[in-house]
Amino acid sequence: MQGRPAMQGRLAMRGASRDGRRCRTASDAGTAGDAGTAGDAGTAGDAGTAGDAGTAGDAGTASDAGTAGDAGTAGDAGTVVTDPFDPASCTGAPLSPAAALATLGGSPYAKLADATLQWRRRTCTGSTPATCGPWMPPVPYTQSFITYSGGAATDTTVLTIATHLVLFSDLGAPRLSVRHVTSFAHAAADNKKGIVFEFEADPMVRPYPVIFAWDDAPKPYHYQDLSAFVGDGSQATLTVREHCARYAGAYGVGAEIVGLYRW
DSSP: OTTSOSOGGGOOOSSOOOOOOHHHHHHHHHHHHHHGGGGTTHHHHHHHHHHTTHHHHTHHHHHTHHHHHTHHHHHHHTTOOOOTTSGGGSOSSBOOHHHHHHHHTTOSEEEEEEEEOEEEEOOBSSSSGGGBOOOOOOEEOEEEEEEEEETTEEEEEEEEOEEEEEEEEETTEEEEEEEEHHHHHHOTTOTTSSEEEETTSSSEEEESOEEEEEOSSOOTTOOSEEEEEOTTSSEEEEEEBSSEEEEEEOOOSSEEEEEEEEO
16 A cells, blocks of 8 residues: 555554541630639639630631632542543643754653553444444553564564653654654664654644564564554554643544553
8 A cells, every 4th residue: 555664564463462626625725714713703714615705716617618628629630631532631732843852952862751552442333433332441452463474374472562652853853753662672762663753733643653562582583673553554643732642543433542641
């Protein structure tokens, strides 16, 4: 297919194997006033009873209900969405190319955050969301990689797609790369060995998203440098904000693949 990376022989098989108090003390002081009873000016001590009006002062404790208003702060916690399948999990001002380069500060690359891609599925009877049932619980996304292909013989390995989000400079232009942890550990500076996104749109779009992995201990005659399309291989998007990013991969209407990065 035109535009698809030239790695057909080693692209993966699609799919996955794949949140009374204080005033009692004050009134006790009134009891000390009762000690005034010892002087029978205890009647004055009864004024200590007036001190019990200090209990009314406990209504000031009611003003502590203002602290209950602080529970509104807990409500603020409600604004922090942690579900990666919810687009509201990464909001705010977009990260600009200038800010991205400033983040690098002259370094060739910087690892911003980590995420294991998640996916969820549902049963559909057609090609539109209206024909689909409820989502099943999400699970970590796994991908099958071809590790050997010779004639009629092939071999594969299945890896969980644990990733780093890496910001890097490509001839002075900022780029973001979703990299498998094994590939990054093998060659951290080779950031084109990932799903690379350019600062051209919001969200950023990558057609034919290919993830790379590295096998440190391959079987004889097997590949070390592995690659596979993620999802259905058509496209992926990356929504990037100043302190977060959200990856979303296509898999028809019956599945979603996402990753949430925060830094």
